[in-house]
Amino acid sequence: MAVITDALCPFCGCMCDDLMIVTEGNRIIEAKHACKLGAAKIMGHHRIKEPMMRSDKNGNFKEVSYDEAIEAAAQILVKSKRPLLYGWASALCEVHKKGILLAEELGAIIDNTASVCHGPSTLAVHEKGLPTSTLGQIKNRADVVVFWGCNPAQAHPRHMGRYSVFAKGFFSDKGRKMRKIIVVDVRKTDTANVADEYVQVEQGADYMVISALRAILAGQAAVVPDQVGGVTKEQLVKLADTLKTAKFGAIFFGMGLTQSKGRYKNIDNAISLTTELNSFTKFVIMPMRGHYNVTGFGQVCTWETGFATAVDFARGAPYYNPGETASNDVLYRKEVDAAMIIAGDAAAHFPANSVRHLAAIPLVQIDPYWNPTTEIADVVIPTAICGVEVEGTAYRMDGVSLRYRKMIEPTHPTDIEVLERLIERVKEIRGD
Amino acid sequence: MTLKVNLITGRTINQGANLENKTSPDYLEATAYCELNSNDIEKLDKSGNNVKVRTNYGEVTVKLKENNGNPDGIAFIPMGPWANAVVDHDTKGCGMPGFKGIQAELEGTSDKILLMKELIARYK
Numbered sequence: 001m002a003v004i005t006d007a008l009c010p011f012c013g014c015m016c017d018d019l020m021i022v023t024e025g026n027r028i029i030e031a032k033h034a035c036k037l038g039a040a041k042i043m044g045h046h047r048i049k050e051p052m053m054r055s056d057k058n059g060n061f062k063e064v065s066y067d068e069a070i071e072a073a074a075q076i077l078v079k080s081k082r083p084l085l086y087g088w089a090s091a092l093c094e095v096h097k098k099g100i101l102l103a104e105e106l107g108a109i110i111d112n113t114a115s116v117c118h119g120p121s122t123l124a125v126h127e128k129g130l131p132t133s134t135l136g137q138i139k140n141r142a143d144v145v146v147f148w149g150c151n152p153a154q155a156h157p158r159h160m161g162r163y164s165v166f167a168k169g170f171f172s173d174k175g176r177k178m179r180k181i182i183v184v185d186v187r188k189t190d191t192a193n194v195a196d197e198y199v200q201v202e203q204g205a206d207y208m209v210i211s212a213l214r215a216i217l218a219g220q221a222a223v224v225p226d227q228v229g230g231v232t233k234e235q236l237v238k239l240a241d242t243l244k245t246a247k248f249g250a251i252f253f254g255m256g257l258t259q260s261k262g263r264y265k266n267i268d269n270a271i272s273l274t275t276e277l278n279s280f281t282k283f284v285i286m287p288m289r290g291h292y293n294v295t296g297f298g299q300v301c302t303w304e305t306g307f308a309t310a311v312d313f314a315r316g317a318p319y320y321n322p323g324e325t326a327s328n329d330v331l332y333r334k335e336v337d338a339a340m341i342i343a344g345d346a347a348a349h350f351p352a353n354s355v356r357h358l359a360a361i362p363l364v365q366i367d368p369y370w371n372p373t374t375e376i377a378d379v380v381i382p383t384a385i386c387g388v389e390v391e392g393t394a395y396r397m398d399g400v401s402l403r404y405r406k407m408i409e410p411t412h413p414t415d416i417e418v419l420e421r422l423i424e425r426v427k428e429i430r431g432d
Numbered sequence: 433m434t435l436k437v438n439l440i441t442g443r444t445i446n447q448g449a450n451l452e453n454k455t456s457p458d459y460l461e462a463t464a465y466c467e468l469n470s471n472d473i474e475k476l477d478k479s480g481n482n483v484k485v486r487t488n489y490g491e492v493t494v495k496l497k498e499n500n501g502n503p504d505g506i507a508f509i510p511m512g513p514w515a516n517a518v519v520d521h522d523t524k525g526c527g528m529p530g531f532k533g534i535q536a537e538l539e540g541t542s543d544k545i546l547l548m549k550e551l552i553a554r555y556k
Contacts (some may be wrong), residue, residue, distance in 0.1 A: 011448075040449040045456075057556050119527045155443040186440065187508065188501035203438050203506060204533045255442055259531040263524055290443070310527055326527025347552055348454060348513050351529045352490050353521040359555040371454040372513050375552040 001029075008404050009038040010090075010387025013289030013397030014135075014156050014163070021407045028388075028407055035157035041388075042407070047368050048382035057359065057376060066413060066421075072379045073340065073364040074425035077106055080338030080362070082314065086327045087344025087367075089113040089291030091415050092392030092404065096300040098419035099342065104313050105426055109336070111310045111327045112297040113290070113344045119322055120258040121287045122298065122308045124267035131274050133250070133284040135162075135398045140169030141282075144246035146182045148270065149206065149256015150288045153190035159288070164252065165194065171248075180242060184209070185256060199239060204261035205229025209236070210269040216240040217276055244280035251285040258287075286398060291344075292387065293394035296401070331357045340364040342415065343386070347372035366418055381418055384410030433477050437468070437507040439487065439536040441515040454512075454548060463512035464545050466538070467499035472507075480542030485509070485518050487536045492517035492551070493543045507536060513551050 007019040020032035021042065031042040051069035052061035064072075077083050085108050088096055103110035114122065138145070145164050152159040160166055168175040183195040184206075192198040201209050205228070212228040215221065217240050226233050243249055251274055257266040270285060277283035289295050298308040305311045307320035310327070323329060327346065330336045331354035338361055339346075347355050348371055359376040366381045367373070374380055384390050389410035395401050446462035453459055466483050468476070473496065476483065483496040485507070494514050502508060509515040511531070520530030546554075 036445055037448045037451075041452055045453040058553075115527050116529065116531070123526055151443065154445040155448065157445065187499075187503060187506055192501070200503065203440060255531070259528060261533050263526050263528050322527030323523060323525035326523060328521060328523050328529050329527060332521045345451075345454070347555075348516070349511065350516060351519045351521040351531075352517050352555065354529070355516070355552070356555045359552075369452045369454070371452075372548060372552045375549055376556060 004405070004407055007407060008387065008402055009034055009042070010292050010394070010404065011038040011041045012156050012292055013295060014159050015292050015394060015396040015402055016158050016162060017402060023408055026408045037157060045369060048370050048374070048380060051382065052380040054378060057378065061380065066381070069379050069381045070418065070421050070425060073381065074422055074429055076338050076362040076364055076379065077108070077340060078426055078429045080106070082330070082336045083108040084327060084330060084336040084339040085110045085342070086339060086346055087113065087342040088297045089294035089344055090386065091343035092293060092386045092390065092394055093296045093300050094392045095343065095386065095415040095419065096297050097304065098416055098423065100301060100304045102419060102423050102426065103311070105423060107313045107316065109310070109312045109314070109325055109330060110301070112294060112301070113349070114294055114298060114309050115326045115328065116349055117255065117290050117294060118258055118287045119309060119326060120264035121267045123264035123322060124271055127268050128271040128275070130271060131278060131284055132286050132398070134400055135396065138250045138284065139163045139167045139172065141171050141248040142250045143172065143178055144180045144182070144242060144249040146184065146243070146249070146251045147191055148184040148251055148253045149260070150252055150254025151185070151189040151191045152252070152288065153194065155254070155290070156288055160194070164250065182239065182242065197239070199231055199235060202230035206257055206260060206266050207262040207269055210266070210273050212236050213240050213243070214269070214273050214276060217244060217280070243277055243283070246281050246283070249277060249281060249283040251283070252288050253285065254288045289397035295397055295399060296393065296395035299395050299399070328354050336361065338362045340366065341373045342366040345371045345373050347376055366415060368412070382412050383418055384412045384414045386415065390414045433475070434537040434539045435472060435475050437472065437505050437536050437538055439485065439507045439509065439518070439534040440532040441509050441511050441519060442532070444510045447510040447512060459512070460545065460548060463510045464514040465495040465497045465509065467497045467502055467508040469500045469502045469504060470498055471504055473498055476538060477540045479540045482541050482543060482545060483538050484541040484543060485536050485538055487518040487534050489520055490517045493541055493545050495545060496540070507538065513548060517551065
């Protein structure tokens with residue numbers, strides 16, 4: 001029996017770094033301190049054992065060798081005039097780097113799961129910047145914390161304990177007792193149940209509520225109607241007062257803003273609110289990132305291509321325009337003619353009309369697990385699990401990079417090995 | 433009688449815990465349901481334990497669950513293939529489909545809930 005201390009969790013953007021992993025032989029038998037989400041991933045599920053292929057999407061898969069599967073995948077990608085390489089968020093930065101090389105080689109579009117998560121937040125940051133901090137600063141200093149359109153009790157279960165609500169820090173030694181917690185949402189979530197104040201907004205009215213708060217902060221409360229987006233003026237005035245009298249305030253936001261009416265404009269407005277709060281006190285804002293290394297893809301893609309995601313290499317140079325080049329744009333317009341899905345599950349998490357097109361084109365999947373994307377794939381290449389069986393770098397939701405160690409030895413080739421062989425074969429076929 | 437609602441989709445802990453376990457009955461249990469508050473459930477006709485969700489983008493049958501944290505007229509389905517059968521593909525020019533704020537009609541049904549494989553097979 002062996003014990004790995006201070007292990008990192010490879011599930012969500014919290015990247016908890018205090019796990020204790022107990023192994024026996026090459027098997028994990030316990031993931032101490034992990035939440036339900038982290039433990040479920042680390043303890044593992046049924047894996048795809050061997051690479052698989054089929055010539056008819058309605059036919060049965062046949063097990064093949066890695067050589068055969070990589071050859072078939074390379075042929076699909078080389079023959080494609082407009083390939084899409086999507087996923088990446090459950091993989092390490094070293095994998096992202098290889099993926100971007102493959103995209104460049106193919107003239108493909110490369111996009112990650114932020115497309116259906118915090119992609120709009122990136123667009124807002126282009127417009128307004130991001131007054132933010134590390135999670136450590138929030139843990140040590142924040143006395144007012146707002147969760148807007150996010151539900152960490154269910155989606156980031158240890159966030160409140162480690163960083164934002166119950167955590168005790170240098171200037172926050174009383175933890176929960178010294179913090180005021182505000183939840184803004186359209187329904188009363190489990191997070192709302194632990195808050196000091198719950199602000200219920202009408203679905204899709206977040207932009208108006210943020211604008212009303214900005215007007216009140218600017219001393220223009222007289223122009224605010226009695227009720228905005230389902231929230232009374234009285235509650236808004238009280239909320240504005242709580243925010244501006246904080247010693248150190250933090251706003252965390254989630255899909256409630258990025259996926260609702262207004263999309264990136266909601267975030268744009270929330271960033272402006274945060275900036276304006278800094279006229280009164282110190283205030284920061286941070287997206288609640290989902291997959292553990294979705295932030296890492298944005299980092300790698302930005303330093304390699306200049307853009308965070310949805311990068312189109314068809315012109316020979318990186319081009320970026322979500323709304324035109326993001327995965328769901330090119331899928332529902334039936335623009336791409338082949339796709340590779342890696343470390344993400346498009347068939348589970350894209351709208352039906354996008355999945356319909358994915359099911360109609362040649363599709364390569366690289367993933368440890370059988371999921372809805374497997375159901376519509378032509379070639380399936382199973383790989384080792386990053387962060388559990390593969391070491392490497394990932395970025396926490398606050399942009400802090402941390403290094404994952406192996407917990408056990410891999411039983412499958414890594415994503416990096418498969419991508420390197422794919423790039424090599426693509427180059428050979430193209431005669432580069 | 434059909435009930436008109438505003439549909440939102442999103443994460444839950446059981447959906448997340450089965451993210452790498454999508455062929456299992458646990459994943460179906462965690463994602464193939466629709467939550468309404470008890471007022472709205474009263475308004476639904478009771479022809480079965482399941483609910484048929486119909487939007488401009490598709491229809492899907494899921495289990496009906498009560499959650500009084502939802503305000504009147506708001507339905508919630510955990511993110512996943514069942515929710516995505518009825519969400520809006522339009523990205524409004526910014527890459528993000530409409531996963532929240534979809535006008536939907538609900539009616540009680542005794543139709544069965546498709547398994548993940550059956551649901552995805554509809555797209556082939």
